[in-house]
Amino acid sequence: MKHITKIYGNGVLANDDMNLELAESEILAVVGENGAGKSTLMKILYGLEHPTAGEIYIRGEKQVFKNPQDAMKSGIGMVQQNFMLLPPFTVAENIVYGNEPRKSRFLFDRKKAKAEVDELSERYGLGIDSNLVVEDCPVGLQQRCEILKVLYQNADIIIFDEPSAVLTPQEVDSLLDTLRNLAKAGKSIILITHKLNEVMAVSDRCIVMRGGKHIATVKTSETSTKELSAMMVGREIVDAKIPQATPGKTVLEVNDLVKTGEAGKPILKGCSLHVNEGEIVGIAGVSGNGQTELLHTIVGLMQADSGNIVLDGKEIGGLDVRSIRETGCAYVPEDRNTMGCALKATLSETMLMAHQYEEMFNHKGILKHKTAAERFTALLEQYDVKYSTLSQLSGELSGGNLQKLIVAREMSHHAKLLIVSEPTRGVDIGAMEFIHNQILKQRAEGGAILLVSSDLTELLKLSDRIYVMYDGFINGELKRAEAKPENVGILMMGGSADD
Amino acid sequence: MDINYVLSVVNSALRSTTPILLAALASAICTRSGVFNVALEGQMLIGSFVGIAVNWVTHSPTLAVLAAIVAGGLVGALVGILQVRYNAADMVVGTSVNLLVGALTAILLFVVFGVKGGFKDPALVPLPKVKLPVISEIPYLSTLFNNLSPLDYLSYVIAIVMYIYLFKTVKGYHLLSVGVKREAAESMGISAVKTRIAAVIASGCLCGYGGVALSMGQVTLFAENMTAGRGFIGMAACNLGKNNPIAIIFASLFFGFSDAFAATTQNTIPSQLTQSVPYIATILALIVFSRKRKKKATKTEESKAEAVS
Numbered sequence: 098m099k100h101i102t103k104i105y106g107n108g109v110l111a112n113d114d115m116n117l118e119l120a121e122s123e124i125l126a127v128v129g130e131n132g133a134g135k136s137t138l139m140k141i142l143y144g145l146e147h148p149t150a151g152e153i154y155i156r157g158e159k160q161v162f163k164n165p166q167d168a169m170k171s172g173i174g175m176v177q178q179n180f181m182l183l184p185p186f187t188v189a190e191n192i193v194y195g196n197e198p199r200k201s202r203f204l205f206d207r208k209k210a211k212a213e214v215d216e217l218s219e220r221y222g223l224g225i226d227s228n229l230v231v232e233d234c235p236v237g238l239q240q241r242c243e244i245l246k247v248l249y250q251n252a253d254i255i256i257f258d259e260p261s262a263v264l265t266p267q268e269v270d271s272l273l274d275t276l277r278n279l280a281k282a283g284k285s286i287i288l289i290t291h292k293l294n295e296v297m298a299v300s301d302r303c304i305v306m307r308g309g310k311h312i313a314t315v316k317t318s319e320t321s322t323k324e325l326s327a328m329m330v331g332r333e334i335v336d337a338k339i340p341q342a343t344p345g346k347t348v349l350e351v352n353d354l355v356k357t358g359e360a361g362k363p364i365l366k367g368c369s370l371h372v373n374e375g376e377i378v379g380i381a382g383v384s385g386n387g388q389t390e391l392l393h394t395i396v397g398l399m400q401a402d403s404g405n406i407v408l409d410g411k412e413i414g415g416l417d418v419r420s421i422r423e424t425g426c427a428y429v430p431e432d433r434n435t436m437g438c439a440l441k442a443t444l445s446e447t448m449l450m451a452h453q454y455e456e457m458f459n460h461k462g463i464l465k466h467k468t469a470a471e472r473f474t475a476l477l478e479q480y481d482v483k484y485s486t487l488s489q490l491s492g493e494l495s496g497g498n499l500q501k502l503i504v505a506r507e508m509s510h511h512a513k514l515l516i517v518s519e520p521t522r523g524v525d526i527g528a529m530e531f532i533h534n535q536i537l538k539q540r541a542e543g544g545a546i547l548l549v550s551s552d553l554t555e556l557l558k559l560s561d562r563i564y565v566m567y568d569g570f571i572n573g574e575l576k577r578a579e580a581k582p583e584n585v586g587i588l589m590m591g592g593s594a595d596d
Numbered sequence: 597m598d599i600n601y602v603l604s605v606v607n608s609a610l611r612s613t614t615p616i617l618l619a620a621l622a623s624a625i626c627t628r629s630g631v632f633n634v635a636l637e638g639q640m641l642i643g644s645f646v647g648i649a650v651n652w653v654t655h656s657p658t659l660a661v662l663a664a665i666v667a668g669g670l671v672g673a674l675v676g677i678l679q680v681r682y683n684a685a686d687m688v689v690g691t692s693v694n695l696l697v698g699a700l701t702a703i704l705l706f707v708v709f710g711v712k713g714g715f716k717d718p719a720l721v722p723l724p725k726v727k728l729p730v731i732s733e734i735p736y737l738s739t740l741f742n743n744l745s746p747l748d749y750l751s752y753v754i755a756i757v758m759y760i761y762l763f764k765t766v767k768g769y770h771l772l773s774v775g776v777k778r779e780a781a782e783s784m785g786i787s788a789v790k791t792r793i794a795a796v797i798a799s800g801c802l803c804g805y806g807g808v809a810l811s812m813g814q815v816t817l818f819a820e821n822m823t824a825g826r827g828f829i830g831m832a833a834c835n836l837g838k839n840n841p842i843a844i845i846f847a848s849l850f851f852g853f854s855d856a857f858a859a860t861t862q863n864t865i866p867s868q869l870t871q872s873v874p875y876i877a878t879i880l881a882l883i884v885f886s887r888k889r890k891k892k893a894t895k896t897e898e899s900k901a902e903a904v905s
Contacts, residue, residue: 166784183780
């Protein structure tokens with residue numbers, strides 16, 4: 098039905114002689130690591146970029162897309178990673194945006210818009226209240242809003258660019274259901290992702306890309322996660338053998354932490370935990386059950402109402418962030434774009450953040466740029482971060498590289514306690530493996546690590562002990578040998594370990 | 597106090613409101629499209645001057661008003677092209693344009709009329725006053741609505757039309773969307789640059805109208821720098837009215853009253869003090885409103901959290 102061949106190049110060869118075919122009602126996954134050229138290929142298809150050579154055919158007809166509007170007219174829609182929604186407007190207003198129903202020539206018929214949107218959302222089983230204002234919607238609903246927007250434009254081919262990167266696990270499940278429904282309704286879907294379990298769960302066929310090249314096209318039913326990941330990375334991914342942990346003395350001790358949020362809503366209902374030297378302690382839980390607040394309280398971003406926190410024998414409850422860091426705590430925050438770094442700061446500034454007072458970089462208030470630059474260059478090399486110069490902006494790095502940079506910054510100072518939250522969210526398999534190995538290395542050197550992740554596989558793989566949080570308290574503690582997805586899952590839902 | 601005296605103060609307030617209302621509406625359309633326009637003052641002053649100049653040459657108030665609107669629009673186009681097309685800094689463009697127009701009108705005043713400071717001539721034709729059919733017969737109401745020009749009445753119509761445009765039409769929705777999120781607009785093929793330049797030109801026309809309402813409203817004359825900060829007061833009114841044309845009417849009336857209050861009390865209280873009343877009131881009002889908004893923001897955060905859980 099469709100046939101694309103194109104070569105793209107402007108100094109960087111992003112796509113090298115790619116072919117892609119998509120049938121009606123098909124879900125095609127395009128997988129590859131960050132920088133493999135998946136996004137470029139899709140941007141070409143959507144008219145955001147122009148191919149250096151090659152052609153696009155839709156239903157046998159040759160197409161030239163000057164801009165996304167051309168692509169939309171040919172029935173191609175794209176759900177982008179960063180949503181193109183207008184936060185202060187309602188769901189209905191957003192969905193009809195650009196193709197608004199009118200009464201008379203000028204007036205915007207909001208009633209009709211709402212009726213049309215409701216009808217559409219019902220037809221595809223998307224279940225969304227079209228009266229909601231977008232900025233009040235959780236991310237999952239905002240994404241549905243984007244999907245409906247594309248459907249409203251009558252798209253037959255829908256491109257999803259890393260749709261699950263921003264979602265919670267439950268939202269991912271409902272997204273996958275939506276994808277299946279859309280395909281059943283006759284839409285053709287291209288799913289760009291590097292999460293192989295999603296590929297296995299929904300796609301019919303899968304194209305693997307690496308370094309801008311087409312590596313393989315396989316039927317999903319005839320392949321496995323292992324084979325796909327090997328093709329993506331270009332080598333076999335070996336599950337790291339994790340040696341037995343040898344916990345030493347206690348580094349972090351949290352006792353009976355209580356925190357009440359605004360409007361009297363309890364957030365932490367008496368959490369106690371401890372982390373020892375040479376041990377990775379995981380915190381499992383459905384997001385929003387107090388994990389973020391717990392970490393924020395430990396690192397000093399939030400103050401608890403009662404309870405105490407002891408780091409390396411010193412009470413740190415009530416201290417400010419800097420003092421806590423100086424006592425021996427490093428923190429990789431869950432959101433690298435807002436807390437992990439400043440997107441408009443240069444790489445060297447980003448690397449320096451929180452360490453600017455250290456003697457290594459600071460001589461009586463004057464920054465030692467040269468020493469810093471030398472150290473950062475070595476560090477980025479060691480952590481395999483791909484960048485051009487230290488003076489480029491951190492926002493210009495790809496997600497995986499930025500994450501590695503932040504991990505490098507936090508780990509390089511060998512703090513007694515390392516807190517890592519969602520260390521591999523939105524990074525590719527290669528980077529994930531690398532970050533995991535770094536965390537394990539830190540453990541081998543006697544570091545105490547507190548790990549929060551919504552990725553259960555990751556938690557179970559790395560943690561020597563797991564605390565499961567539910568509704569603001571710790572609902573159970575499991576040792577590595579006891580922790581299985583099933584019993585952790587029960588605890589996460591508020592059940593008891595004996596069930 | 598004499599009721600007729602109070603009514604005449606209100607009447608004077610209504611007349612002072614017009615230029616401020618127009619400047620505030622001009623500010624609103626720019627802000628809604630995502631442009632911070634500081635050049636309102638200059639856009640108004642050119643309108644005041646061109647209105648009087650054309651009036652003097654043609655003896656036609658209608659032509660004078662139209663010319664003032666065009667002149668304001670041209671200055672607006674300059675501002676729009678510099679700020680939107682070439683991304684020049686808003687404060688720099690605004691301040692330069694305000695100073696430029698101030699100097700330009702002073703020079704032209706000398707070149708065209710051969711006078712310095714101000715120009716007043718019996719040959720200037722004042723705007724006709726609207727005589728309301730029934731109301732002008734009723735004793736008190738006639739004082740209230742005395743001496744108002746068509747420009748005064750029309751300004752409220754413009755505010756209502758702008759409200760309908762922004763919140764009821766498709767084009768207005770597109771303008772709002774450009775102000776909210778430029779990338780989203782562009783992803784739908786709506787040009788942010790064109791929309792914004794058009795908004796700034798429209799603001800120029802509104803300011804030109806406001807300017808001529810000042811020079812041909814209560815009096816018919818031009819004085820150097822006669823706008824005296826009304827462009828900025830308009831920005832404050834727009835802010836108080838949260839960029840909503842209907843709310844802006846009330847915010848502008850508030851400033852119009854402050855103006856009238858300052859004018860009527862300047863003999864009893866030092867005028868520096870009375871004239872600072874609007875600004876003190878603005879600061880207080882902004883504090884009150886920002887606290888309210890903050891409260892609302894935390895509330896929506898909470899409801900969001902509940903929606904997730």
